[in-house]
Amino acid sequence: MSLFWRIFGLNALVLGAATALLLWAPVTVSVPVLITEAVILVAGLGVMLIANAALLRIGLAPLDRLTRLMTTVDLLRPGQRLEVSGHGGVAHLIRTFNDMLERLETERATSNARALSAQESERRRIAQELHDEVGQSMTAVLLGLKQIADQAGADLTAEIQQAQETTRQSLDEVRRLARRLRPGVLEDLGLVSALTSLTADFARHTGLKVVGRFDGDLPQLDRDTELVLYRVAQEGLTNAVRHADAAHVELTLRRTPRAVVLRIDDDGRGLGIGREGAGIRGMRERALLAGATLDIGSGRTGGTRVSLSLPTAEQGA
Incomplete structure (x- = not known):
């Protein structure tokens, strides 16, 4: 039974029961209305509203669960599904939503695999360039500074040694970054x-x-x-x-x-x-x-x- 007919049937049941009571029960309404009659009518209305609310709550409970899952679902935490019971419209809706989650998780996993593979390839390329180009250039700078230090006077030795140490530290950092990337x-x-x-x-x-x-x-x-x-x-x-x-x-x-x-x-x-x-x-x-x-x-x-x-x-x- 679809959701529409379930709700319509529940309301029809409540209203039919109220109509039957008015038709066959020995109850009349005076003019003006007596206090006891007003109390009975208000109590009957309250009973009908409570019964209708309870029946609608039961009928719409699966939709409430579906709404909560839709607001909290995270594709990085797979396996979140709703239990399907029955064969009506609500069950079909929940089953369709579970199938959609399955497809989204599969597509997300596939796209993640492609993205991470591309990321690792880019890391390897950058690491290779750091090692081959930047690392070799800084090594050449160190060799040049050593030659300058051998030919320079004593007054420049301290400055050249400081430049060598800074370059050596930078080279170590470049190599460390390359190792982390690859x-x-x-x-x-x-x-x-x-x-x-x-x-x-x-x-x-x-x-x-x-x-x-x-x-x-x-x-x-x-x-x-x-x-x-x-x-x-x-x-x-x-x-x-x-x-x-x-x-x-x-x-x-x-x-x-x-x-x-x-x-x-x-x-x-x-x-x-x-x-x-x-x-x-x-x-x-x-x-x-x-x-x-x-x-x-x-x-x-x-x-x-x-x-x-x-x-x-x-x-x-």
Whole structure:
């Protein structure tokens, strides 16, 4: 039965019951109206309104649930569906909405995969240019400064050495940026070595105390999945430095019977009530790309905990 006929039938039932009472019940209305008659009429009207409201509430309840889901649905948190019961118009509407969510999530995952692939390609290109062009140019500057230092007098030695040190620091920074854009250690030595290098690099350049604990018996992961784990760890450490005001961060990678779990715990000020920024939404997009689950909440001792759970091949099977 469609929604129109359901509402029409409910109202017809209430009005029909009221009409039947007026026709066959021994009730009359005097002129002028007596107090008892007025009380009976007002009570009957109240009963009809209450019954009508209750029946309409029951009939429109699925639409209320649909409205709440439509206002809160987030494609970065897939799987949000309404339970479908019955075969009427409302059930058809809910089923259509669930199908639409399914299509949107599929299209979002496909577009995210293309966007992230393009982003990684652009990062590799920029890293290559930094290494080959900027890095080599600064290396040539260092060699030129060394030659000048060998030929210059003692009165210019201090200035030349200062210029050499500044250039050397800038070259180290360029190389560090290139490594962050294109983690060559991930391609050459694997995920655990890449995460170890990442924690050491953050501790060295930010003053943050970073502790890494990684299992060595991880299951075989493809390159894209390892890149997702690495980028989420990188973004989690970056957020701890930029936004959390943390002094200590623990990065762990564990193998469980059902999944590989990456976890970042900091002792900062926590998430608060603000909206999720681009960094967290980027982590959620990468998690969807790998078929993983990303949870962000409070840690055991305050601060923030980022947990990425990637089902293993056995669990997926």
